[in-house]
Amino acid sequence: MSSGTILLVEDTPSLARLYQQYLDGEDADVIAVGTGKEALKALSGEAPSVVLLDLRLPDMDGLDILKEMQARELPSEVVVITAHGSINVAVEAMRAGAYDFLVKPFNAERLLVTVRNALKHGSLSAIVKKITDVSRDSYFGFIGSSLAMQAVYRTVDAAATSKATVFITGESGTGKEVAAEAIHRQSPRKNGPFVAINCGAIPKDLMESEIFGHVKGAFTGAHVERDGAASRASGGTLFLDEICEMDLALQTKLLRFIQTGTFQKVGGSKTEKVDVRFVCATNRDPLAEVEAGNFREDLYYRLHVIPLHLPALHDRNGDVIEIARHFLAAYAAEEGKLFASFSPEAEQIIGQFSWPGNIRQVQNVIRNVVVLNDGDVVTADMLPPPLNQPASAAKPGSTAERQPEQPEDAERGAGTAVAGGDGDIVPLWKVEKDVIERAIESCDGNIPKAAAKLGISPSTIYRKKLSWDAEDVGS
Numbered sequence: 001m002s003s004g005t006i007l008l009v010e011d012t013p014s015l016a017r018l019y020q021q022y023l024d025g026e027d028a029d030v031i032a033v034g035t036g037k038e039a040l041k042a043l044s045g046e047a048p049s050v051v052l053l054d055l056r057l058p059d060m061d062g063l064d065i066l067k068e069m070q071a072r073e074l075p076s077e078v079v080v081i082t083a084h085g086s087i088n089v090a091v092e093a094m095r096a097g098a099y100d101f102l103v104k105p106f107n108a109e110r111l112l113v114t115v116r117n118a119l120k121h122g123s124l125s126a127i128v129k130k131i132t133d134v135s136r137d138s139y140f141g142f143i144g145s146s147l148a149m150q151a152v153y154r155t156v157d158a159a160a161t162s163k164a165t166v167f168i169t170g171e172s173g174t175g176k177e178v179a180a181e182a183i184h185r186q187s188p189r190k191n192g193p194f195v196a197i198n199c200g201a202i203p204k205d206l207m208e209s210e211i212f213g214h215v216k217g218a219f220t221g222a223h224v225e226r227d228g229a230a231s232r233a234s235g236g237t238l239f240l241d242e243i244c245e246m247d248l249a250l251q252t253k254l255l256r257f258i259q260t261g262t263f264q265k266v267g268g269s270k271t272e273k274v275d276v277r278f279v280c281a282t283n284r285d286p287l288a289e290v291e292a293g294n295f296r297e298d299l300y301y302r303l304h305v306i307p308l309h310l311p312a313l314h315d316r317n318g319d320v321i322e323i324a325r326h327f328l329a330a331y332a333a334e335e336g337k338l339f340a341s342f343s344p345e346a347e348q349i350i351g352q353f354s355w356p357g358n359i360r361q362v363q364n365v366i367r368n369v370v371v372l373n374d375g376d377v378v379t380a381d382m383l384p385p386p387l388n389q390p391a392s393a394a395k396p397g398s399t400a401e402r403q404p405e406q407p408e409d410a411e412r413g414a415g416t417a418v419a420g421g422d423g424d425i426v427p428l429w430k431v432e433k434d435v436i437e438r439a440i441e442s443c444d445g446n447i448p449k450a451a452a453k454l455g456i457s458p459s460t461i462y463r464k465k466l467s468w469d470a471e472d473v474g475s
Contacts, residue, residue, distance in 0.1 A: 170310030192236030218267025
């Protein structure tokens with residue numbers, strides 16, 4: 001198979017012919033098969049660039065083929081096709097290594113956009129593999145040498161040279177704007193402007209004007225004509241932070257802007273054209289927002305070309321000490337203090353803390369220490385709450401926090417067990433399951449809303465529900 005080959009795995013002949021017609025104009029060879037056995041045979045040779053994989057096949061489950069591809073480490077981008085538009089199916093497929101998914105029925109434009117995005121992502125992934133795997137302890141504003149961050153650095157290196165849209169996800173405080181600036185500074189557009197807009201911090205009725213600008217008299221207070229972020233970013237990069245907070249009506253206009261590169265100012269009739277590279281970010285699960293109807297599915301497909309996930313600080317082994325030392329040196333110089341290091345006990349506490357606020361929380365804690373204390377070594381008693389509270393110092397799941405497990409509990413990921421009101425011991429995973437299910441029920445089945453109230457990511461709930469459902473089926 002050539003590097004521009006698309007393998008279509010679809011058991012319904014009429015649909016297979018329709019999808020092939022949709023792909024006729026693409027610069028790629030399309031090979032269609034109708035069974036899982038034929039698909040595995042086709043995959044035994046040179047790997048195709050993209051695999052369009054129906055999940056319901058006559059002889060096997062499409063997910064089994066996907067898992068086999070991952071086990072063989074085939075460099076193909078997989079787009080799963082399903083008639084069952086459950087977010088659980090999508091999450092399971094993405095966990096198994098799929099790049100994206102399509103829910104039947106879909107039109108030619110949806111298929112073409114998805115395939116083109118997959119081809120671009122595959123090409124960039126190949127570039128990443130060619131980049132020398134040199135460990136870096138800092139990178140364009142990032143501090144950290146963990147394996148998780150090395151992967152982020154390599155992805156930024158590869159994505160920066162393209163004009164393709166980058167979709168950054170990660171918890172609040174993980175450095176999404178730092179990543180966006182790194183992409184810009186590494187790109188051919190580095191001498192152009194970098195313009196950032198926080199879609200969650202600007203009132204909805206002013207958001208359109210902030211992005212596209214307005215003409216004089218467009219609304220009360222519009223005394224002069226004003227350029228928006230789109231005009232100011234021409235020749236450079238436009239960063240749309242917290243994109244999932246954008247109003248649905250404005251999402252429609254943004255989609256047209258991305259497709260055509262043209263827009264009209266608020267109150268104006270003149271069409272303007274600009275050359276902009278888009279980078280967006282969110283601390284939410286974009287798939288969950290699409291499922292909940294808060295984010296346009298077609299806009300998601302346009303933006304989700306190169307996904308970049310920033311790991312939470314507690315998943316970056318050892319980085320927190322490097323980060324804390326960096327901020328200690330910076331803030332000590334800024335405040336005119338003598339602090340130069342941490343005591344071993346202070347470093348142990350910092351290293352074991354879970355840091356739910358990520359980098360931003362580290363900044364605040366170290367500044368608090370520097371401002372309120374004096375000396376050349378930061379000791380444990382200088383650390384502010386909650387770090388000076390032993391019960392909250394350990395990472396979730398760390399050795400310091402974990403109790404001995406029974407083998408059957410470890411299978412489920414349960415840690416300790418807790419006592420019920422009558423003295424009975426209840427496995428921790430059951431307590432967690434009950435809390436999450438009660439939260440979902442109290443939010444009328446709205447998982448993103450329940451996740452927000454629980455202080456966790458919606459994707460965490462979806463993953464746990466999949467695990468619980470599998471446990472119920474097996475029991």
